[in-house]
Every structure is written in C-alpha cells, then in structure tokens.
Amino acid sequence: MIRDTIFSPSFGNRPTYLVGREKLVDDIIAGLHTAPGSRERAVILLGQRGMGKTVLLWELADRARAAGFIVATPTVASADMLERIIEKLQDDGERALKDKQLKLSGASLGALGFSAGLQFTREVQESKSFQYKLTHLARRSTELGRGLLILIDELQANSEEIRQLVVAYQEMVGEGLNVAMAMAGLPGAVSATLNDKVLTFLNRAKKSDLGPLPLGDVDAFLARAFADLGVEISEDDRIRASRFTAGSPYLLQLVGHHMVIRANETGELTDAEITTALTLAQEEFENDICKTSLRSFRN
Numbered sequence: 001m002i003r004d005t006i007f008s009p010s011f012g013n014r015p016t017y018l019v020g021r022e023k024l025v026d027d028i029i030a031g032l033h034t035a036p037g038s039r040e041r042a043v044i045l046l047g048q049r050g051m052g053k054t055v056l057l058w059e060l061a062d063r064a065r066a067a068g069f070i071v072a073t074p075t076v077a078s079a080d081m082l083e084r085i086i087e088k089l090q091d092d093g094e095r096a097l098k099d100k101q102l103k104l105s106g107a108s109l110g111a112l113g114f115s116a117g118l119q120f121t122r123e124v125q126e127s128k129s130f131q132y133k134l135t136h137l138a139r140r141s142t143e144l145g146r147g148l149l150i151l152i153d154e155l156q157a158n159s160e161e162i163r164q165l166v167v168a169y170q171e172m173v174g175e176g177l178n179v180a181m182a183m184a185g186l187p188g189a190v191s192a193t194l195n196d197k198v199l200t201f202l203n204r205a206k207k208s209d210l211g212p213l214p215l216g217d218v219d220a221f222l223a224r225a226f227a228d229l230g231v232e233i234s235e236d237d238r239i240r241a242s243r244f245t246a247g248s249p250y251l252l253q254l255v256g257h258h259m260v261i262r263a264n265e266t267g268e269l270t271d272a273e274i275t276t277a278l279t280l281a282q283e284e285f286e287n288d289i290c291k292t293s294l295r296s297f298r299n
C-alpha cells in the first residue's frame, strides 16, 4: 500500500496545494493595496460546504502577512469573537513589529492607552469597549505604516457581534485608517432579513462566489500528485476521476485519498478499485456535507 502524504480530506485542513484559487487570492491581495475605504478592502466569500472557504481565509492570512499586514487569523462568528480579534491583532502585531523598537519613537511613547508595543494599559484593557480598542489598534498600526486585516469565518450576518464589528469598521474607514476585512460564509448568510447597517455593508462589499474548481486545474493537480506518490494510472482513468470531483475541493481530496490507498505496492489500481474509490468518496462526501449542514441548522 502507498502512504498518502498529499490528500487530506478533512474540513478546515490546509491542503498541501491550493488548487484553482490563485487568481482569486491574487485579486484579493491586490485589493488590500487599494486606498483605505475602497470596496476592494471589504470582501465577502460565499460558498457551499466544502468549497474551501476556511482554507482560503488561512491562505489570505499568510499572503497578507507577507504583504506587511497585521492579521487577525480566521475567527468564527461567535459570542467571544470581538475579544479574540483584539488578542489576535495584538499577538500578530507584536510579531510584525518586534524589530521596530516600538517604545523608542516619540510618537509611540506618547501613544495614549498603550503600555508597551500593542498592549493596552490596564485601565483601557479593563474599562474600554471593543470598538475603542480596535480603533486604537488601527490608529497605532496606521501610524506605524501597517494595515490591519480581520478575517471572519462562518459568517452569521444577523449576529450582534458582526453588527458591532461592521460599525467599528465603518468608523475606522471614516477616519481613513488602514484596515481591511474578509468574511466567509454560506450563500444564505447574506439575506434580506438582516438589520440595515450590516445589510448595507454586505451589499457594498466585494462579493466572490466560490464556485467549483476548474477541472483542468483539478486534473493537473491529480496528475502531479499521483506522479509524486508513485500511483500509476492511465490518462483516461485520471480524467474520469477529475470529472467525478465536479470541481468540489472536498470531493477532490476524498477521491485522491481513496485512490491512493487502494493502489498496490507498484502503484497500480484495477478498474474495480477505481470504481470502489469513487463510490466511497462520494458516500463520505454526502455523509459529511449532510452532517455539517444539519449541525448548522441546530445552531
């Protein structure tokens, strides 16, 4: 049996290679370099279960960091979301700015409300609102020439926390601060039943629908992955497998994995084994997508 070191069918798991999303990621990163307040800096990613929303947010986190942004890595929309965003920005900011001798410049010394680096004084920490803290972090990082990027996963647009975040974002934009936001959710997350502020914001934001991956990219990835793992498969069979994924990233991971573990020592697969691999992948896919959809119903 061949050990599968490439395919990782599991929700939220970073794939070894991100298939078919290069242009989207490049476009979003380019958007971060537009002027503060531009539409390109508020991005909503919509996609069905398993379409790769979570892993895309993590990819954006890495790429934005490399582009100099201080990043709050994907935070799931939930009750303690706002505090966690502050903590993540502080942690990442410390990392990004550690060689900048934060405390030494005159401007920094006088920065109100901060004790050291991006840590707040005790008074601020204990008595101020999320909005106050976030705005202060944004002012501070803008001063230091860095942007802030906030990433939200499993967007529940009708949540109170999202409303507060959106209001804070709009105020920061009004002040010309260097901030950006990307949120991911199921297509139904943006619906007409939302309260005005959030709805207006979401409507104005730049929306991207995460559709299926281009089959050419899927096939090229399978060809390389199978070659790297030593799986011997005809072009016809590989194309059959690519088509079978229908461009679903999660199904792609399942199909790849089930095929690899069925190959014999010399990397060969019989027709019957390929069929079994595809059938099992399909079953697992339906089972998992259905389970996660039910989970979201119960929330």
Ligand SMILES: Nc1ncnc2c1ncn2[C@@H]1O[C@H](COP(=O)(O)OP(=O)(O)OP(=O)(O)O)[C@@H](O)[C@H]1O
Pocket: 008, 009, 010, 011, 012, 013, 014, 015, 017, 018, 019, 020, 021, 047, 048, 049, 050, 051, 052, 053, 054, 055, 056, 213, 249, 250, 251, 252, 253, 292
């Ligand atoms: N572009 C991609 N290339 C290769 N694999 C991918 C890609 N996007 C996602 N995957 C894989 O697909 C699976 C599902 O991805 P992910 O968890 O990001 O989906 P999701 O849209 O967040 O799903 P959910 O709505 O359930 O949260 C994971 O195994 C992940 O590694």
Ligand SMILES: [Mg+2]
Pocket: 011, 012, 053, 054, 055, 153
């Ligand atoms: Mg997800």
